[in-house]
Amino acid sequence: MIHRTKNICFPRSGHHALSDVLLSYFGDEMHYCEFYLQPEKRINDCPETNFEKNHDFELGVPFKPEFRYLVQIRNPIDALASWKAMTERTSGVPLPGDWTLKGLDFWAGFAKKWVFQPIAPPKLVVTYERMLQHPFEICTQVIQFLTGVQNVDSTKLRGSLANFPIYERIPRASTIIHDLA
Numbered sequence: 001m002i003h004r005t006k007n008i009c010f011p012r013s014g015h016h017a018l019s020d021v022l023l024s025y026f027g028d029e030m031h032y033c034e035f036y037l038q039p040e041k042r043i044n045d046c047p048e049t050n051f052e053k054n055h056d057f058e059l060g061v062p063f064k065p066e067f068r069y070l071v072q073i074r075n076p077i078d079a080l081a082s083w084k085a086m087t088e089r090t091s092g093v094p095l096p097g098d099w100t101l102k103g104l105d106f107w108a109g110f111a112k113k114w115v116f117q118p119i120a121p122p123k124l125v126v127t128y129e130r131m132l133q134h135p136f137e138i139c140t141q142v143i144q145f146l147t148g149v150q151n152v153d154s155t156k157l158r159g160s161l162a163n164f165p166i167y168e169r170i171p172r173a174s175t176i177i178h179d180l181a
Helices: 015-029 076-091 099-116 128-133 135-147 154-163
Strands: 005-009 032-034 051-054 068-073 123-127
Touching: 005 015, 015 051, 015 135, 015 154, 068 099, 068 128, 068 135, 076 099, 099 123, 123 128, 123 135, 128 135, 135 154
Parallel strands: 005 051, 005 068, 032 051, 068 123
Antiparallel strands: none
């Protein structure tokens, strides 16, 4: 059984890489909702939904004891460089000059709220960098967190990781840092 979990993730912190593995591992047991694209399946409104993605752009998502919180975050420079590159590539429009400073402010508020603030509901923080370095171990921890069970089917998880390998999809900011300015 998967506990009802809100996946609060900073943009470009590996949500889709991780959720692809989880969806492959859990199959029909996981009922996924992308908060922005499937409002009818939001975890607060749909009893079947047990895993919901949310970026908490307004930093207004409340802590509720009936949910678990899987938090994903990434180094701010790499996250912002990736977010900016993806946004400009998909929209075809350059972002305004103050976008990076606003992005850093959002990252700081996100980290303060979701990483550093203690909350009563169970919370697991996954960094993008550790997920890249140790995908099997991190996915094992996430599965244990979602189910509350220590036993993980290692063969099934290795198969899911083979089908959806976790790797860095966009180069680190050090190779594209000039694009942030």
